[in-house]
Amino acid sequence: MSTNPRYFSEYETIDFERDGAGVLVMRLHSDNGPVQYSTRHHADWVHAFYDVGIDRDNRAVIITGTGDEFISQMPMDGFVMRNATDWESIHSEGKRLLRNLMDIEVPVIGAINGPATVHAELALLSDITIAASTATFQDAPHYPMYTVPGDGVHVVWNELLGPNRASYFVLTGQTLSAEEAKALGVVNEVVSPDQVLTRARELAAQIIQVPPLVSRYTRTVTTLKWKRLFDDALGYGLALEGLATLDTIARMSGGN
Numbered sequence: 149m150s151t152n153p154r155y156f157s158e159y160e161t162i163d164f165e166r167d168g169a170g171v172l173v174m175r176l177h178s179d180n181g182p183v184q185y186s187t188r189h190h191a192d193w194v195h196a197f198y199d200v201g202i203d204r205d206n207r208a209v210i211i212t213g214t215g216d217e218f219i220s221q222m223p224m225d226g227f228v229m230r231n232a233t234d235w236e237s238i239h240s241e242g243k244r245l246l247r248n249l250m251d252i253e254v255p256v257i258g259a260i261n262g263p264a265t266v267h268a269e270l271a272l273l274s275d276i277t278i279a280a281s282t283a284t285f286q287d288a289p290h291y292p293m294y295t296v297p298g299d300g301v302h303v304v305w306n307e308l309l310g311p312n313r314a315s316y317f318v319l320t321g322q323t324l325s326a327e328e329a330k331a332l333g334v335v336n337e338v339v340s341p342d343q344v345l346t347r348a349r350e351l352a353a354q355i356i357q358v359p360p361l362v363s364r365y366t367r368t369v370t371t372l373k374w375k376r377l378f379d380d381a382l383g384y385g386l387a388l389e390g391l392a393t394l395d396t397i398a399r400m401s402g403g404n
Contacts, residue, residue, distance in 0.1 A: 152164070152166070153199075153205070155200070155203075158199075159193075159196050160188065160192065161176060161177060161178065161183070161192045162174055162175065162177070162193070163180075163214075166205070166206070169207060169353065169356060170205055170206055171208045171210065171349065171356065172203075172208070172209045172210070173210045173212065173345070174196070174200065174209060174210065174211050175212055175213070175214055176193075176211070176213050176214065176218075177213070177214035178221075180214065181214060181215060182213065182215045182216070182220070182262075183213060183218075183219045183220075183221065183266075184221045184223050185219055185221065185223075185266050185267065185289075186222075186223065187237075190238065190241055190245070193245060194241045194244050194245045197248035197251070197252060198244075198251070200252055201248060201251045201253060206252075207254055207356040207360065207363070208355060208356050209252055209256045209257070210257045210258075210348045210349070210352060211256065211259065211270060211271055212258075212260070212261055212344070212348070213260070213262060213264075214261075215262070216261065216262040216282065216341065217261070217263050218260045218261055218264040218268065218271060218283065219265070219267055219268070219270070220262070220263040220264065220266055220288075221266070222266045222288070222289050230397075231394070232390070232394065235390035235393065238386070239383075239386045239387065242299045242300070243383055245299075246269070246273065246300045246378050246382065247375065247378055249270065249273060250273065250371045250374050250375050251375075252367070253367055253368055254364055254367055255275045255355050255363055255366070256273075256274040256276075257278065257348045258270075258273075258274035258278065258335075259271070259278050259347075259348035260278065260279040260283045260326075260335065261280050262280055262282050262283055263282070263283060264279075264284070264286075265284065265285070265287075265288040266288055266289050267289075267301075268286075269304040272335070273374065275367060275370065277334070277335040278335070278336065278339060278344055278351070279326045279335040279337070279344070280326065280340070280341040281327075281339065281340055281341065282341050283325075283326040283335075284323050284326070285323065285324040285334065286324070287301055287305065287317065287318050287321070288321065290318065291319055291321065294392075295392065295393055295396070296389040296392045296393070297318055297385075297389070298384075298385030298386050298387070299382070299385060299389060300378060300381075300382055300385070302318075302381065303377045303378060303385075307374075307377070308332070308333065308334050309332060313332070
């Protein structure tokens with residue numbers, strides 16, 4: 149009888165399922181419902197991506213959400229910010245979150261099952277991205293909420309949309325439909341909501357037919373640019389995000 153690795157039961161915000169071929173599905177959630185993004189998710193995902201990346205039994209990874217949303221809820225009390233020490237924890241984790249995701253050295257498929265208005269980049273950084281026709285894309289928790297998009301969002305959208313379109317997207321809080329995202333090259337396929345995970349599994353089964361090192365090393369060479377970009381930009385971007393956030397909090401509380 150096969151046994152699941154330890155990390156399958158270690159993270160309260162992720163459900164793991166792996167088939168006999170080594171295709172791992174990571175379903176992000178809050179209490180088994182749609183994600184309500186918080187510091188718990190932030191911390192879990194940093195370490196979970198690392199664990200997934202070093203597990204040699206994984207041949208491909210599918211990242212999806214729960215219910216009819218990918219990530220679109222971020223309760224106001226999900227992140228508490230009082231001082232620089234509070235931000236240091238986010239800064240430390242934030243530098244590793246996307247880097248650990250990129251260090252998963254097998255093909256990754258994003259299965260976006262609905263609106264992705266909070267940290268859509270977790271799926272958009274996949275090698276292949278499938279979106280439900282009901283999906284929408286926005287950077288809701290940053291500029292519209294008086295926060296600098298310095299945690300990797302600034303890198304991902306610049307690369308996917310180009311500098312001018314990315315600036316417009318971020319500064320205006322623009323929302324893209326699934327079809328608009330496909331036309332812009334942000335996602336690869338748009339399917340009906342009930343077919344998102346099915347299609348992701350079909351593609352995973354197809355792309356693991358090659359020898360394991362071929363798929364592993366293909367993922368490695370195609371993510372080199374992303375890794376360089378994140379190494380250069382994440383620490384600085386997160387520092388500026390933290391400074392601006394603390395300034396905003398001081399102003400809203402009546403400080404100077």
